[in-house]
Amino acid sequence: MLYCEYCKVKVAGLHKKCPLCHCNLSGESQDDLPQYPMIKSEISKVYFIFKLMKLAAISACVVSVLINYISYKQTMWSAFVIAGLACGWLLMTIGIKRKANLIKLLQWELYITCGLAALWDYFTGWHRWSIEFVLPCSCIACMVSIAILSAILKKQPSEYLIYLNLVNILGFVPIVFFMLGWLQIELPSAICVGCSFLFLTGIVLFKRHAAYGEIKKRLHV
Structure with a gap:
């Protein structure tokens, strides 16, 4: 690594002179060392949990359809499972996207919840x-x-x-x-x-x- 005798510092990268005092550097440069430190990108835990929940929801839909097909084919109860998961996923997605304003989020969740409940009530016999x-x-x-x-x-x-x-x-x-x-x-x-x-x-x-x-x-x- 390059070294400055006057500043007593080590200099990484390809330099001929010290960036501080502009004096000649001693030593050998190492091309494999990055000039700037690498910043590791950390995956957010919330994003990872969100992906796990998405996988769990899709798995639940697939399993319910398979069980419905194998055990009892006359009533498609798995459609209610899929619809329920879709409603929950919709509410959760809106909550994540509008989390910056909690009061506005409550209003949105209220309207969507009442609308979804009315649809469920209507399609299940009112x-x-x-x-x-x-x-x-x-x-x-x-x-x-x-x-x-x-x-x-x-x-x-x-x-x-x-x-x-x-x-x-x-x-x-x-x-x-x-x-x-x-x-x-x-x-x-x-x-x-x-x-x-x-x-x-x-x-x-x-x-x-x-x-x-x-x-x-x-x-x-």
Whole structure:
């Protein structure tokens, strides 16, 4: 390796003079040594776990189809397994892609969960569990989660009010189902509407100006 007598340092690479003092170097250069240190690229553990989960999901789909084909061919129950895994994979993918904004992520997960639940309910005989339980319970959980996260993360009103208002709007949808006579079990929907009204009242009382300003900004009024 090259050596500078004046700076008392070793110099790697192909150099004739010292990069520090520009004096002649002694010794022999080694071409096999890199001029700059190699940076090892470490594979993220999260990315590796994500790949393992993908492999496990595909394996579960294949195994369920094989068992369905071998044991009982009259009912394609494996289609429900594949559909369930696809729904879970969709929710997880959206969660990973939108993890930067947790409050916005909660809103997206709420809408997608309610939509997927409605599809499952419709294609399995429309027992109305999606509008009697999933929708109201998900709305309540989302409203409470947004309130807690905004307090813990010390978010500004402009960062969470628009999402909380959108969730509140969805929380009043059970009123439409009640008027149409679609609800057989009304208690979860009644609690959901009550919580939405309380959250809306709190916004009007404490964050009225911030909410109005955010609506004007979003709607370009």
